[in-house]
Amino acid sequence: MKKILFIATVESHILNFHIPFIQYFQNKGCEVHVATKLGNRRDELKKLGIVCYDIDFERSPYSFSNLKALNQLIKIMREDKYSLVHVHTPVGAFLGRLAAKITGTKPVIYTAHGFHFYKGASIKNWLIYYTMERLAAHWTDGLITMNDEDYNAAKRFKLRKSNAVFYVHGVGLDIDKYNISDKNERKQTRKAFGFGEKDIVILTVAELIPRKNYIQTIEAIKKLVNKDKNLYYLIVGTGELESKLKNYVLKNDLEKYIEFLGYRNNIPDLLNICDIFVLTSLHEGLPRCIMEAMAAGKPVVATDVRGNRDLVKDGTNGYLVPLDDVNATVDALQNLIESEDLRKKMGDEGRKIIQDYSIDKVLKEMDEIYRRLFI
Incomplete structure (x- = not known):
């Protein structure tokens, strides 16, 4: 029996994004x-019949735990002699490819969910992550990207195989x-x-972390509620900035209009009751939350950065x-607030665009890549 290894720094990455692809191999x-x-x-992984290894990864590339x-x-x-290794997340992907190089394990496929070097990133990010990716490319048989900027950047790397940079x-x-x-369901839930x-x-559905740049949206809401008292902003997510953002809302007397809902697993219901989705991130790979909003037929206001603009x-x-x-x-939010017809029109367009991102179509794209490099 062939053995396939998936590597990612944290288990949530595997559970949130890769179960359909794991099941693809199990079905074969x-x-x-x-x-x-x-x-x-971990029990969620084991119930799916997945063999799990607990690895002492740290997200920081500077941590000595990563040597372990x-x-x-x-x-x-x-020990396991894998027929294919598929790596994800910057640190997990680098260490996974290095281990595969040392052990002679091939082929190795890397999915970049958003390079940590990008237009506008710090010099530090470019020095560390660009160097890591350029070096590890030599140990990579296939590199998968998800946005135009990353795809063009990846094509400049020298991979072990030629013409092996893909866009999915x-x-x-x-x-x-x-x-x-x-x-009626929307009315009752509202x-x-x-x-x-x-x-x-x-x-907004996103982690409460600096990269999500919530202040831009909160400041916009602060200006909008001066004109429209029937405006409300729901924030779904948890993270390191939770206390700071809540205090900021209180300090600016916005608690009547802005509500923090914490972690929720009923995102489709919340999308159903909202009118507009917003994401003002500093950068993204390809944000799933925007994809979900588009599938729900909601117009989106987002920052003009990599990932969002895709x-x-x-x-x-x-x-x-x-x-x-x-x-x-x-201004963007105001245009949508003032016109229900515009909201519907843009929401309908979003539904059309998102069809290309369906799991069925992505599985077909991945099937072609797996067949070319492995099967």
Whole structure:
């Protein structure tokens, strides 16, 4: 029986993005192993029949724990003799490819979910991550990207195989899961949250971390509520900035209009009750939350950065606004607030665009890549 190894720094990455691809190999009779830093969700992996290895990964490339992680990867590769290794996340991907190089394990496929070097990134990021990726490319048989900027950057790397840089439409989305069109259900759910039919509900689903740049949206909401008292902003997610952002909202007397919902697993329901989705990130790979909003038929306001611009076509299914430009964010949101017809038109366009990102289409794209490099 052929053995396949998936590597990612944290288990949530495997569970959130890679189960369909793991099952792809299981359906072909392969035994799938996962090497990651296991946490409180390890039982979810084991229930799927996946062999799990707990690796001492740290996200920081400077951590000495990653030397231990490298040795752990070398050990399991020598013991299990994998027919294919598929690596993800910067640190996990680098160490996985290095271990495969040391043990002579081939082929190795790397999916870049968003290079840490990008237009506008710090010099430090370019020095560390660009160097890592350029070096590890020599140990890579196939490199998969998800946005135009990364694809063009990857084509400059020298891989072990020629013409082995690929573009796929993300990790795939179960589009039907988000297509809730029952107006009565929307009305009842909004009522349960305390929203009336004339209220405008804006939503963000993202971690509360610096990269998501929530302040740009909050400042825009602050200006908008001075004009429209029937405007509400829901924030779904947890993270290191939670206390700081909540204090900022209180300090600016916005607690009536901005609500933090924490972690939620009913994202389709929340998308159903909202009118506009917003994401003002500093940078992205290919944001799943925007994909979900598009599948739900919601117009999107997003910053004009890598990843966002691959999904949002300015003036078609939403608006792209400059980074840190609060006034442009206000104007974009205002256009959508004032016109239900525009919201519907842009939402419908988003539904059309997102069809290319369905899990069925992405599985077909990945099948072609796997067949070329492995099967």
